Amino acid sequence: QQQVKQSPQSLIVQKGGIPIINCAYENTAFDYFPWYQQFPGKGPALLIAIRPDVSEKKEGRFTISFNKSAKQLSLHIMDSQPGDSATYFCAAVNAGTALIFGKGTTLSVSS
Amino acid sequence: EPEVTQTPSHQVTQMGQEVILRCVPISNHLYFYWYRQILGQKVEFLVSFYNNEISEKSEIFDDQFSVERPDGSNFTLKIRSTKLEDSAMYFCASSESGQVNYGYTFGSGTRLTVV
Numbered sequence: 001q002q003q004v005k006q007s008p009q010s011l012i013v014q015k016g017g018i019p020i021i022n023c024a025y026e027n028t029a030f031d032y033f034p035w036y037q038q039f040p041g042k043g044p045a046l047l048i049a050i051r052p053d054v055s056e057k058k059e060g061r062f063t064i065s066f067n068k069s070a071k072q073l074s075l076h077i078m079d080s081q082p083g084d085s086a087t088y089f090c091a092a093v094n095a096g097t098a099l100i101f102g103k104g105t106t107l108s109v110s111s
Numbered sequence: 112e113p114e115v116t117q118t119p120s121h122q123v124t125q126m127g128q129e130v131i132l133r134c135v136p137i138s139n140h141l142y143f144y145w146y147r148q149i150l151g152q153k154v155e156f157l158v159s160f161y162n163n164e165i166s167e168k169s170e171i172f173d174d175q176f177s178v179e180r181p182d183g184s185n186f187t188l189k190i191r192s193t194k195l196e197d198s199a200m201y202f203c204a205s206s207e208s209g210q211v212n213y214g215y216t217f218g219s220g221t222r223l224t225v226v
Contacts, residue, residue, distance in 0.1 A: 034215075041219065041220075042219050042220075043115075043202050043204075043217030043218050043219050043220050044154060044202070044217050045217065046215065089153070089154060098144075098156040098159060098167055098169070099146070099154070099156060099215070100156065101153045101154040101155070102153060103152065103153040104153055104154075
């Protein structure tokens with residue numbers, strides 16, 4: 001119940017494409033869903049986050065779509081660039097301090 | 112921009128040895144965390160620490176692990192007797208409040224290799 005399931009494991013897109021990363025969860029008590037971007041040798045860095053009372057959140061080229069009834073969310077990266085190549089993690093929090101991470105998606109954007 | 116600093120960046124240790132991983136959280140943050148990431152796998156929560164005591168820990172954080180804030184700036188993770196399966200990237204994080212949505216910042220990690 002505490003799991004966050006993320007897919008796909010890896011993704012390759014061409015520059016300008018729109019990669020989509022999906023997450024699903026079971027625990028309806030989760031109340032905050034951050035997405036993290038991680039470059040090799042670095043720690044995860046917060047990219048964008050959403051709460052369950054919002055169906056969409058957009059920040060620059062990054063958009064989260066949230067389907068509360070289906071307990072699913074997805075990250076879209078518009079006009080993807082080679083510099084977006086990284087590992088992306090969705091995560092969830094249940095009113096506590098611990099983040100529960102998905103397994104990550106390694107994105108490669110080719111030029 | 113304020114950073115969470117971790118040292119060393121890479122540590123190699125013999126199985127059975129004790130290791131101490133060090134972290135300097137952001138100065139005005141009050142909550143501190145350790146996470147680990149086994150190569151190619153997800154980031155997993157180990158422990159959170161507030162007001163000089165553990166506030167939450169996962170089942171991974173067994174008696175082999177301990178945390179300490181020995182002074183006003185450092186936050187350490189000790190593994191008493193390392194096992195091969197402890198090889199992972201260990202991330203320290205800190206936050207201003209206990210809520211994840213307020214300034215939760217990760218360090219760059221310490222890669223621990225147990226041989």
